[in-house]
Amino acid sequence: MIWTPAQLRTFLGPARSHRPFAFFHLAAYTGARRGELLNLRWSDVDLDGRQITIKGSTGVVDGEHTEGTTKSGRTRVVTIDDGTVTVLREHQKAQEAEKLRVGNSWKDENGRVFTTAWGGPIYPTTVTALPGKLIKAHKEPEGMDQAPTEPLPYVRLHDLRHIHATTLLLAGVPVHVVASRLGHADPAITLRVYAHVIRSAETAAANVFAKALE
Template sequence: MAAYTGARRGELLNLRWTDVDLDKPQIHITGTAAVIDRQRVEGITKSGRSRVVSLDPSTVRALKAHRARQDEERLRLGESWKGGGAYVFTTGWGDPLFPDTPSSLMPKLIETHNKQNPRAQLPHARLHDLRHIHATTLLLAGVPVHVVAARLGHADPAITLRVYAHVIHEQAATAADVFAAALETQRRVEHLQLSEPCSIVTAHGNHDATRAKTLLAEVRLRALLLLRYQARTTRA
């Protein structure tokens, strides 16, 4: 969940099943959990706002399986179960988790994986690093900054730009190549339109003029966005 939603640790530990809609599918993040004076406390999110985060099919399947296991455990324990089934992530007896619990579990899981898979070692990582991986992956894939900011719960996209400036700079470094590729694609499409008015052969081997024009528009837009990010970061 941390890797596939970009949610903060406390936000996930505050999540109730009533906040989860597996049909739409999405989760509604309304608050966070923390520890103050060794006591677990709950409050508003860091930005002070709630938000809705969409879920992918694999995360939906994982949540369904997790809920089934949790229901089985609750039935098995009977009156010994303490949580009442409200929280998504709990201890083995139903209590909501303390934030330090999943954080301390992360290095143990990586260590276990590395012992079992010596040829596929994972680097050291914190739980919070999964949030950064989520954001970085989306930005490198060309997802607009304001969309990434909304998923992360940043109050202003400027925060996302500042925190992930290195990713934006990597994109800006390729802006010239993207722009040149866009113009070259346009030249080839126009040539094909002249030679084959009724059929354009795209890079995927499809005879679909509409698809070719859509791909060209996407390339143009990405080039424009990268150039704008480069200009913005240069001024900053």
């Protein structure tokens, strides 16, 4: 199940009140993988240049945080829009306030973009579990007798990556550009994974050409 842009906006609205909001926003607006975002440092974020550099990935093995390369083994630069710049600036400001509150007990020494309230690394399961809880809260709002007329279908965190790719492909963004943003080593991977989306875009292209000749 892939959300529409309208459904994504519906999800991000309530998510704004949660600490990981900037994480979910960046996941949707860049298509980056969970581990790549958890590994992101502020030194890899260029807010003035409107881009982030994804250099590696973070995971957990036997309860211990580990760091390694991206899935493709390559570093990539991903551009971001003005709205995402604003979200990251607000997140950075909130993180600085947390540092002041915690003081010398702040744990992070690597300048991570996403940390716990005490500067510790975030466990991947933490950000994986929250979307399901937010979707359930949207379907079953407290203090309301009726559920929303258009409840959000359940999706996984990883599906935000698919939403990003699908939206770009349907908008006519070239496959090689989408592949670069996703970190696919070869555009052929993108073609294979999103073949159904590309077929839909090809149908739309035929209609565009026909209309141009009317």
